[in-house]
Amino acid sequence: MTSLRGAAAIVGIGQAGLGEMPGHSALDILGLSVRAALEDAGLTLADVDGLFTASSFHSMPSVSVAEYLGIFPRFSDGSMIGGSSFVAHLQLAAMALATGQCEVALICYGSNQRSAGGKLVSMTEPQPHERDYGLRYPIDAYALVAARHMHEYGTTRADLAEIAVAARQWAQLNPEAWKRDPLSKEDVLAARLISDPLSVLDCCLVTDGGGAVIMVRADRARDFPQKPAYFLGGATALSHRAIAQMPDMTTTAAVQSGQAAYAMAGLGPDDVDVLALYDAFTINTLLFLEDLGFCPKGEGGRFVQDGAIAPGGRLAVNTNGGGLSCVHPGMYGIFLIIEAVRQLRGVCDARQVAGADVALVHGNGGAFSTQVTALLGSEATL
């Protein structure tokens, strides 16, 4: 085995508790999403022998999840690198499957963040050289990056508003999205500032939700009821823990993760039909479009203007409505994968990208701290 390209495929996806699911624990919501994914794949829990998960609620995520589900996986990983963890798990699961460490890999996440209090739940510890100043994590850190990008490249709040509006317009085509009421650029520009230049409408949602993905080796993928979504490439890049340590405050490590993932897949930006970018804040989408090669550095603001990434635009980005308008239960990475798989299956109805064969999934964790890119493809891409 020299390459992971096409070595494994996603054959099951499931979601639960999107938006609000009162009275349920994070693990309850996770469990219901696992049930949905098993049903989608035509498998039972007894078939699962590989477990990949991360959590903001559990310091030993894989242990808590295995106990709740009542499984004793042969191979497991609970690496926690923030919301991008689940995209990183795709590569780890593909490696485990390709080398025979497991036969059926389950990647899963659940959160009751909204019902449990409506605030961002984070186990993140205050950083020693930030805590004295009352930095409000993570939004102040993202705001510092947005402010610097505006300073260097002339990006405006109106450019960021375009991103929020595009996400909402996609959400209006997705019956599962949490926020579907009309949103205008003017609404975003008039919204209450939280950390300048970011307003409350530049921020992701606070919802409940769980998601699960089932992966098997590619040679078994055609035996399942759904169209497989093949893993074509993936890579993880670590950048910094504290925002002042970010090597370049206007360029993320998505440059590194993207180049490595493209290289593994033998693909480039021009080959991508649909993108799922981790939009914890509007500035994320803008930076990832630049850093993943969809426009030159500094041009993100101009690139997104005039509905370019909205339905009917020139690039299909975050077709479920994203973390900004669809769902964001603390960590969003698993939902990036699920939407990409749905687009490759061709089951997205009003928001379906016609003939989508290649999907780019990009996860972000911390405050631009971890960047994970994966490329998924239909059978035609093998």
Next chain:
Amino acid sequence: MSASDPRATGPDQHHKAALAEGRLLLQRDPATGDAFFYPRAVLPGCAEGPAPDWFEARGTGTVYSTTVSRRRPEQGGNRNIAVIALSEGPRVLSQVIGIAPEEVRIGMDVRARIDMVNDQPILFFTPAEGQS
């Protein structure tokens, strides 16, 4: 408190002890002179290399990025959060004080000011003289 021997106390305590005496210490690679912050026992990117050198920073820099972290008055009101690029190169997270949070601008020249907060010396920055 006197600035202690870094080998006896560890880098963080050495840094803090100097700060309490009104001196901002940084570290650098003795071979290249490249300065870095925060204090470390080994060179970042070169753990096999020589022990980092300590030196006293000038205490000057410019605002690299800034935000107004908005809060209700009962939560302490709006506060500035800034990344300062020190003249020696490293960037530090801090707060520009002595000026309204909204008035802090990227590129503004600033000077270090060490204040005691809860008996701990904390590194802040104020606009350098001549800044409007």
